[in-house]
Amino acid sequence: xxxxxxxxxxxxxxxxxxxxxxxxxxxxxxxxxxxxxxxxxxxxxxxxxxxxxxxxxxxxxxxxxxxxxxxxxxxxxxxxxxxxxxxxxxxxxxxxxxxxxxxxxxxxxxxxxxxxxxxxxxxxxxxxxxxxxxxxxxxxxxxxxxxxxxxxxxxxxxxxxxxxxxxxxxxxxxxxxxxxxxxxxxxxxxxxxxxxxxxxxxxxxxxxxxxxxxxxxxxxxxxxxxxxxxxxxxxxxxxxxxxxxxxxxxxxxxxxxxxxxxxxxxxxxxxxxxxxxxxxxxxxxxxxxxxxxxxxxxxxxxxxxxxxxxxxxxxxxxxxxxxxxxxxxxxxxxxxxxxxxxxxxxxxxxxxxxxxxxxxxxxxxxxxxxxxxxxxxxxxxxxxxxxxxxxxxxxxxxxxxxxxxxxxxxxxxxxxxxxxxxxxxxxxxxxxxxxxxxxxxxxxxxxxxxxxxxxxxxxxxxxxxx
Numbered sequence: 001x002x003x004x005x006x007x008x009x010x011x012x013x014x015x016x017x018x019x020x021x022x023x024x025x026x027x028x029x030x031x032x033x034x035x036x037x038x039x040x041x042x043x044x045x046x047x048x049x050x051x052x053x054x055x056x057x058x059x060x061x062x063x064x065x066x067x068x069x070x071x072x073x074x075x076x077x078x079x080x081x082x083x084x085x086x087x088x089x090x091x092x093x094x095x096x097x098x099x100x101x102x103x104x105x106x107x108x109x110x111x112x113x114x115x116x117x118x119x120x121x122x123x124x125x126x127x128x129x130x131x132x133x134x135x136x137x138x139x140x141x142x143x144x145x146x147x148x149x150x151x152x153x154x155x156x157x158x159x160x161x162x163x164x165x166x167x168x169x170x171x172x173x174x175x176x177x178x179x180x181x182x183x184x185x186x187x188x189x190x191x192x193x194x195x196x197x198x199x200x201x202x203x204x205x206x207x208x209x210x211x212x213x214x215x216x217x218x219x220x221x222x223x224x225x226x227x228x229x230x231x232x233x234x235x236x237x238x239x240x241x242x243x244x245x246x247x248x249x250x251x252x253x254x255x256x257x258x259x260x261x262x263x264x265x266x267x268x269x270x271x272x273x274x275x276x277x278x279x280x281x282x283x284x285x286x287x288x289x290x291x292x293x294x295x296x297x298x299x300x301x302x303x304x305x306x307x308x309x310x311x312x313x314x315x316x317x318x319x320x321x322x323x324x325x326x327x328x329x330x331x332x333x334x335x336x337x338x339x340x341x342x343x344x345x346x347x348x349x350x351x352x353x354x355x356x357x358x359x360x361x362x363x364x365x366x367x368x369x370x371x372x373x374x375x376x377x378x379x380x381x382x383x384x385x386x387x388x389x390x391x392x393x394x395x396x397x398x399x400x401x402x403x404x405x406x407x408x409x410x411x412x413x414x415x416x417x418x419x420x421x422x423x424x425x426x427x428x429x430x431x432x433x434x435x436x437x438x439x440x441x442x443x444x445x446x447x448x449x450x451x452x453x454x455x456x457x458x459x460x461x462x463x464x465x466x
Contacts, residue, residue: 004091004460005071007049015052015094018062023100025051034095037082038142038332040340044085044428048075048095055100057175057183057214064212064457065181067094073460074179076208078118078150081142083332083344084426086154086207090461096212098149104128105215112220113172113189118149118213122156125218134220137164140422141329149213155205157422159256159288159328162379164221166422168204175215176203179453189217202448207424208459210452224290226297227255231319232308233282237261237362239312240283241355244378246307247287252300256288257379258328261358264335264373268327271334276327278314285378286324331375331384338373339388343401347412348421351381360411361385368404382421409436425463434464 007026015024025031028047036045054060067074073093080087089095101117104125108114109132116125122143129136140146140158150156151167152174164170173187187200203210234240244257260268261283269276287304291297301318308316335342349357358374361383365372371388387404389397409419413436419425425433434442442464449456449466456466 003071004073004093004457007072007092007094011066011070011072012050014066015050015063018066019052019054019059023053023055025053031095033080034077034097035088037080037085037087039083039085039088039344039428040336040342044088046088046090047092048089049092051095051097053097053100057177060096060177060212060214061181061183063094063096064177064179067457068180068455071455071457073457075459076149076153076212078147078153079121079142079145081146082150082154082426083346083423083428084420085428086424086426086459086462087150088427090427093457098147101149101214107132107134107220109134111189112222114218114220116148116216116218118147118152118216120148122146122148122151129220130223133223135223136170136218136220138167138170138218141332148216148218152204152213152216153206153208154424155422157377157380157382159258159325159377161377161382161422162257163253163255168201170219171200171204172217172219173200174203174213174217176211176213178211179455179458183214184211187217205424207426207462209449209462210458212458224255226291226294227321228289228291228297228301229319229321229324230287230289230301230304230308231277231315231317231324232285232287232304232313233278233315233317234285234308234311234313235281235283237283237358238355240285241358241378243285243308243311244351244354246311247304250303250307252289252303254287254289254379256286257377258284258286259374259376259378260284260286260328260331261374264331264375265327267334267338267373268330271330271337272327274323277317282314286319286328328375331373332386335373335386335388339371339390341389341397343387343389343405344423345385345387345405345408346382346420346423347385347408347417348380348382349412349415349417351379353415353417354378354381354383357383357412357415357417361408364404364407364411368400370400370404377421380421381417405432427462430462430464437464
């Protein structure tokens with residue numbers, strides 16, 4: 001890693017010249033919120049030396065030219081809702097926050113696309129599309145607070161990935177600023193392209209290590225005519241997870257297939273202070289399906305009801321959409337209410353291996369006397385396995401978690417899985433990334449990073465060490 005220079009009073013003055021004194025923060029107390037994301041362990045927090053709030057790509061370009069020349073590290077920050085410490089300024093330096101870049105620049109209803117700045121909340125993107133009779137398919141659980149720029153930078157997943165894919169599948173192209181301060185437009189409003197390297201796909205999911213995204217062209221779709229949410233309650237994990245492939249084999253492409261185990265259901269029930277169906281012994285599968293009309297939706301609902309009952313469901317209910325999705329999206333906060341410190345594992349395996357993973361993960365957590373809460377995007381094999389510190393001492397927690405992670409990720413990779421399905425690597429999973437990723441792959445990533453950011457100023461210390 002490079003030896004970085006400090007942010008001096010002269011640098012602060014230059015930043016003020018670029019964006020104005022109102023939008024440069026150097027007061028310690030005011031910078032504190034920018035020292036962390038949603039990871040609650042204080043060991044993953046670090047103070048910046050300055051926070052800058054630009055309003056345009058040209059201002060960001062000037063900041064990066066300055067930082068590159070003076071060898072000052074820069075970290076881009078959106079809504080701060082990440083769970084991997086990817087937006088934490090490990091080496092101090094400058095945090096560039098996109099919180100002022102909140103404009104929806106264009107909605108084209110004929111060609112079905114939207115152009116937005118990176119600081120627009122994902123929920124506001126969805127609402128703006130809906131107001132025009134259109135649909136934005138990206139749906140991370142933190143949609144009411146995360147920014148669309150962060151979604152692109154981390155290739156956010158979410159509940160609808162089984163049908164519509166992750167964020168990269170919702171993006172036509174974007175404007176970005178390179179570490180050297182050049183403004184580029186990558187991708188384009190095209191349905192296909194084989195014109196050289198797919199640089200846009202490289203930057204999407206790179207966690208702000210290759211460039212800062214300043215404007216995004218998003219794909220929109222027609223609003224689904226009819227939608228229903230079904231709640232299938234199963235007596236055990238096996239019968240719940242087993243339904244996923246049966247639904248797909250039946251020729252139904254669900255929009256969402258979400259799983260919550262019984263411990264998580266009880267945790268959410270307590271957090272929301274609201275009784276949930278069959279919470280005494282049930283495990284949930286939430287299935288959302290779209291239909292072209294009422295008859296089509298009814299036909300699909302009947303098939304799903306039959307499949308679930310044949311698979312041993314205790315109940316199959318037409319769910320209240322607001323209540324059931326509030327319950328699913330409360331998973332993180334409910335677990336946090338139980339234990340402020342927890343390890344939020346975000347593993348992903350092939351869909352047919354998800355039941356094996358859940359069983360083995362539960363067995364490992366029991367072996368190490370670790371309480372765990374489980375929710376899953378069951379339709380795409382992504383398991384959120386939150387291990388709770390509870391009343392463990394710091395020493396016991398650290399040593400137990402290290403052994404657990406070694407065992408669980410050895411299992412994950414033996415099943416053909418990966419370290420993260422959607423939360424990313426950031427700083428928190430960097431050591432695991434370096435341990436479990438093929439050496440040649442890591443060398444290729446490092447070569448790309450060094451080629452595009454030779455002074456290593458953009459989000460240093462994330463994903464891997466240089």
